[in-house]
Amino acid sequence: MKYQGSCHCGAVRYEAELDLGKPVISCNCSMCGRSGGLLAFTPATGFTLQSGEDSLQDYLFNKHLIHHVFCKTCGIKPFAHANAPDGTPTVAVNVRCLEGVDADALEVNKVDGRSR
Numbered sequence: 001m002k003y004q005g006s007c008h009c010g011a012v013r014y015e016a017e018l019d020l021g022k023p024v025i026s027c028n029c030s031m032c033g034r035s036g037g038l039l040a041f042t043p044a045t046g047f048t049l050q051s052g053e054d055s056l057q058d059y060l061f062n063k064h065l066i067h068h069v070f071c072k073t074c075g076i077k078p079f080a081h082a083n084a085p086d087g088t089p090t091v092a093v094n095v096r097c098l099e100g101v102d103a104d105a106l107e108v109n110k111v112d113g114r115s116r
């Protein structure tokens, strides 16, 4: 299904094709544990950034593999992107930024990113 997502101020908008019938990911790594996003993944081909490319600030840490982007104006992290282990460009969408999605109603899979 296609979902519309945005940051808080609305500068960053996107459309993402996601299967939210599958559990979303809650990760406890040093980044996700602080920002508290819930993530659903899609190949980059299922993701369209509609506006806000200039508003996104990239942030890299650890092995610099994942682009943790955030909006320069409102600070929200509406998604992150990286290459999957098999090399496929992949987007991790923060389902809390999607319109019409009750994040509390989704099944959550806890991932122990801190210990990796």
Ligand SMILES: [Zn+2]
Binding pocket: 007, 008, 009, 010, 011, 012, 071, 072, 073, 074, 075, 076
């Ligand atoms: Zn914003």
